[in-house]
Amino acid sequence: MHFLQAGANILAEAIQRQKAKETLQQQSEELALANRLKDEFLATISHELRTPLNSMLGWAKLLPTRNFSPETVSKAIETISRNTKALAQLIEDVLDMSDIIRGRLNLQVEPVSLDLVIEQAIASINLAAEAKNIQICSHINDSVGLVMGDSTRLQQIVWNLLSNSVKFTPNGGKVEVRLTRINNQAQIQVSDTGRGISADFLPHVFDRFRQEDGSITRAYGGLGLGLAIVRYLVELHGGTIQAESSGYGKGATFTVLLPLV
Structure with missing residues (x-):
């Protein structure tokens, strides 16, 4: 009986050591990844x-x-x-991310009409779209209702999504913006005919300092912070955001859901 107990103790200790070893290895890999992402981000910001x-x-x-x-x-x-x-814009993105990391980004909350927010965001991006002969089509339901939020930050959300679509859509492409109501939520969708997102990277598209390919980011410009900032702002408004893409060359769709008043 004592032998059985001793054997069980030895086995339990071996399992604990193995678990500790696996945990340490996982932490080491996560730290190495964080350091690599930091180095890549610093290289990108220096270039940009x-x-x-x-x-x-x-x-x-x-x-x-x-x-x-x-x-x-x-x-x-x-x-x-x-x-x-x-x-x-680069400096604004870095400052916004700094405020987000330190928890210092605040909202000036008031009732906001999303159709006006979207119209203003489209007006801000029109010149960039025209330079690439990209058509921006809007399908706005102006009876969706109001959301409680910061109009400037809500416009930043839509502008960032539109800017991303215009950036990664080739000349002569198309970007669509839709505003609809889904039950007690307002839904904003931004779709494009751009380069799309790979299935491997799709789960990480909103991660800060995470880039699918540094060379692609260099070719198109930007720090890769825009979508991370968008996700944080959406969640700060009590909403959710989701990205969909069928793969390279098949465009992408970003869907934002925000609670209505």
């Missing part, structure tokens, strides 16, 4: 900050020293303006 800055500084140095034609001056001003806006 330098690119617009180099263009702006280049023109800023050239304009006072040479007599350019009016057309060239106009092009230079437009380039500086465009890159200034891109740089400002």
